[in-house]
Amino acid sequence: MGISGRTSIAGLVLCISAAAQVSGEREQYSKREQYSNDIRQNYSFHFGKDQISTPGNAAIEGNDFIPPTAFPKAEYCGKCHQEAYSQWRQALHSNSFRTPFYRTSVNILLRTRGIEFTRHCDSCHNPIGVLSGALTPDSKVDRAFDADGLTCMTCHAVQALQATTGNGGFVMGVPYVTTDEKGNPVYGEVSDDEIMKYPKRHAKAVMRDVLKKPEFCASCHKANLPVSLTDYKWLRAFTAYDEWQNSKFSKRNPLVFYSADLKTCQSCHMPHDDLTLPDKGAKDNKLASHRWPAGNTAVPFYYGFDEQLKKTIDFLQTGNYLNVDLFAIKKENDERPIAPLGSVPFTLAANDLVETMVVIQNRNIGHSLIPEVRDLYEAWVEFTVKDSSGKEIYRSGFLKPNGALDDRAHSFTNRLVNTDDSMVDNHKVWTIHSVAYDNTIQAGRSTLVRYQFRIPPDARGALTVMARVNYRHLRQSYLNNVLGEDHPAYPVVEIASRSRTLNVGANKPAAPDPKDNPDWMRWNNLGIAYLDQFQYADAVSAFNEVVKLRPEYADGYINIALTNMVWEKYASARVSLVRALALGPKNARALYYMALLERRAGHPEAEVTDLKEVVRQYPESRDGRRDLGISYYQQHKYAEAVEQFEALQAIDSDDLTAHYNLSILYHRLGMDEKAEQQAALYAIKKADPAAATNSLDFLRDHTEISTEMESVPWHVHN
Amino acid sequence: MSTTDNVRQALLPVGLLLLASVTQAAETCPWLNAATAGGFLGGAVTATVTHENANRDDAACAFTSAISELRITVETMDPPHSEYMKQAEQCGADTTPLKAIGNEAVVCSPNARAARVVGRVRNRIFTILITTTDSSTASDLLREKAHAVAEQVAGILF
Numbered sequence: 088m089g090i091s092g093r094t095s096i097a098g099l100v101l102c103i104s105a106a107a108q109v110s111g112e113r114e115q116y117s118k119r120e121q122y123s124n125d126i127r128q129n130y131s132f133h134f135g136k137d138q139i140s141t142p143g144n145a146a147i148e149g150n151d152f153i154p155p156t157a158f159p160k161a162e163y164c165g166k167c168h169q170e171a172y173s174q175w176r177q178a179l180h181s182n183s184f185r186t187p188f189y190r191t192s193v194n195i196l197l198r199t200r201g202i203e204f205t206r207h208c209d210s211c212h213n214p215i216g217v218l219s220g221a222l223t224p225d226s227k228v229d230r231a232f233d234a235d236g237l238t239c240m241t242c243h244a245v246q247a248l249q250a251t252t253g254n255g256g257f258v259m260g261v262p263y264v265t266t267d268e269k270g271n272p273v274y275g276e277v278s279d280d281e282i283m284k285y286p287k288r289h290a291k292a293v294m295r296d297v298l299k300k301p302e303f304c305a306s307c308h309k310a311n312l313p314v315s316l317t318d319y320k321w322l323r324a325f326t327a328y329d330e331w332q333n334s335k336f337s338k339r340n341p342l343v344f345y346s347a348d349l350k351t352c353q354s355c356h357m358p359h360d361d362l363t364l365p366d367k368g369a370k371d372n373k374l375a376s377h378r379w380p381a382g383n384t385a386v387p388f389y390y391g392f393d394e395q396l397k398k399t400i401d402f403l404q405t406g407n408y409l410n411v412d413l414f415a416i417k418k419e420n421d422e423r424p425i426a427p428l429g430s431v432p433f434t435l436a437a438n439d440l441v442e443t444m445v446v447i448q449n450r451n452i453g454h455s456l457i458p459e460v461r462d463l464y465e466a467w468v469e470f471t472v473k474d475s476s477g478k479e480i481y482r483s484g485f486l487k488p489n490g491a492l493d494d495r496a497h498s499f500t501n502r503l504v505n506t507d508d509s510m511v512d513n514h515k516v517w518t519i520h521s522v523a524y525d526n527t528i529q530a531g532r533s534t535l536v537r538y539q540f541r542i543p544p545d546a547r548g549a550l551t552v553m554a555r556v557n558y559r560h561l562r563q564s565y566l567n568n569v570l571g572e573d574h575p576a577y578p579v580v581e582i583a584s585r586s587r588t589l590n591v592g593a594n595k596p597a598a599p600d601p602k603d604n605p606d607w608m609r610w611n612n613l614g615i616a617y618l619d620q621f622q623y624a625d626a627v628s629a630f631n632e633v634v635k636l637r638p639e640y641a642d643g644y645i646n647i648a649l650t651n652m653v654w655e656k657y658a659s660a661r662v663s664l665v666r667a668l669a670l671g672p673k674n675a676r677a678l679y680y681m682a683l684l685e686r687r688a689g690h691p692e693a694e695v696t697d698l699k700e701v702v703r704q705y706p707e708s709r710d711g712r713r714d715l716g717i718s719y720y721q722q723h724k725y726a727e728a729v730e731q732f733e734a735l736q737a738i739d740s741d742d743l744t745a746h747y748n749l750s751i752l753y754h755r756l757g758m759d760e761k762a763e764q765q766a767a768l769y770a771i772k773k774a775d776p777a778a779a780t781n782s783l784d785f786l787r788d789h790t791e792i793s794t795e796m797e798s799v800p801w802h803v804h805n
Numbered sequence: 806m807s808t809t810d811n812v813r814q815a816l817l818p819v820g821l822l823l824l825a826s827v828t829q830a831a832e833t834c835p836w837l838n839a840a841t842a843g844g845f846l847g848g849a850v851t852a853t854v855t856h857e858n859a860n861r862d863d864a865a866c867a868f869t870s871a872i873s874e875l876r877i878t879v880e881t882m883d884p885p886h887s888e889y890m891k892q893a894e895q896c897g898a899d900t901t902p903l904k905a906i907g908n909e910a911v912v913c914s915p916n917a918r919a920a921r922v923v924g925r926v927r928n929r930i931f932t933i934l935i936t937t938t939d940s941s942t943a944s945d946l947l948r949e950k951a952h953a954v955a956e957q958v959a960g961i962l963f
Contacts, residue, residue, distance in 0.1 A: 185956060190960045194961065225833055229843070231841065389905055391904045
């Protein structure tokens, strides 16, 4: 939804509010109008009339400025909600603005482009700053609110959500903590007695259903870089929300590799914990966490919030989020790897050149590893081989004396590149033009990392091989940018690891570790990793091992079919899908891929029948909606196609296929204005094909990435 | 309750629509606006900005209200840590380290009616000095105010 759409929602909310003609509201309105008039006299409407938050999206009812003092203080809430307050004070949300890790980046934007541009970041990091009109040159607004970042009433005053555009895609109301007997808002810091007298009114005022939806989180945990910020094109920044929506945990995507029970953002990041302090909002002595445990260890480390730091580390380590599998070894000149390790016997000899295949599965994260600002965080694989005396034979993924990560480490990071063919450092996102590489692992998928080492000629006994995924918040060079080079070492957290003993000589099968995946899943994860590395023959081979071990597992056949489809072996794909559908005729994942084969075979009726069944089962399947729209379009059923693409846009307002097809479809249906809007959106969001040259130049200049091939998925660390 | 809000509740009668009424010199303070300074000092302030050395990025700001004054200085130093240590050692009585203000910072009480913070952000050293003629203002409150101002100043220096 664009600005005009947001304004419409905000206007609607205002109209509803204005209908209640109570004196408190009139007084509030009058005070706000006076405040707004004062602010408007000097406010820099750099991006157009009434654009108070552009390049961000933060919106508020009435689309006008609001005094910061209209937001009750966190301490006020904390009187009755001590647990929530104490957690919030240490959490990322309360420190969303003041932390140096944020300020360093946003200050660069402020100094180089102007404070108006910081409204993009601060729509989420400091919405009171944006909506109060404080972010303008020569501001005359008291910035006391900076210290509280996202205070209680920034979330608890949100009335509605815009489409899932992110960048602050909420519509805030004028905050109030209770209502009168007629349900009209009572503004300001109402007395405790009044709230306790009518607790249901308080709950109704501050606990809207919208708070419990994953789309609420999307309003800020999804971000783009609009043209108004980049002066170039619209670019996707990050979207933890879409990653979740595409994961097994959303139950909205039929195309996932594994299934799971529904979990929302709130399920993982707001678990219900026992109270340690009194809190009137608790139920059964439990309260939804206002720590929002996640991955940021830097902020609690900097502030000395030891409890938050411990909870964060516990969260990273206890979530069973990753699986590290020392899956196979391959000896020089052997055609096939020895796999899966632990399940098959083998022998090793001194002087053998051994390639170790490590499969890392994003098992239970509801989004990618690493999510969001991947250019700043650091997760990597540490791989070691030690001989029987403990002496190190091989090591990859170490920290250098200056704290920087081994340049050749396998890291789950990316490299963003600007027009100077340089890495975008310091999170200057408005300069991004292309992505040189991106080593993330999306939810439910796996990656294969290969390490090659030679067993020493004099080696005897057991070698210990260990792979570990470490995480550091933030990347050392960014910490240096923020704090200078004389800062203390920031925490490195092990998220998951696995070690195995390899005997120089005979090796028998060994009992699995309790955390190990079963063998069929180990093969499946290998197949997924091969598929994502474009190694289609190996992927099919791995998936064949899955169906040997689990012939009743329909997804095994679907995975073979999927690989064959991307390998353009359509007849083979059909054979596998038929087997999958024999196991489950309504299997939505199989039906989706079969529909694509039917389209290719020129069977439009079968194609539509299959896709309609997919959409019936998964109405929020973006792939199902997209392809059903294409099917209808190809059959000249334009109204039906429009319906599907509009449904797709409701799921993801940035879907390029929807923009493209709607621009044509609207035109054919005589809706020229809407057609032009969609065409314009497509043009600014479509990737710039010339931008890749910046990445190529960057890789040419960085041999540690290109020659060592970290940017090539099937490379070997040796 | 946070440092900032102890200060504000004690010293600042906040009206819903209060915009600090300020009189400003042509150049505004790069580190803190007058409205925020007025919030800390509890009323309208007069602001002045001076440059005490050739580096135009360094500056000194003074905000004066009827009963209090807030003075902020920022200097670029090399080597920064040792220069910071020199100034921190001379801070004044009851010098106490402050957590999470810039790279490092201390607060002290030069006298009963003043509080000072000396801090560093990378290679820039800043000082905050708050003085008051109001004998009813407790020393601890002045230190909390100086702490809160220091957070604002360090934030913009990052």
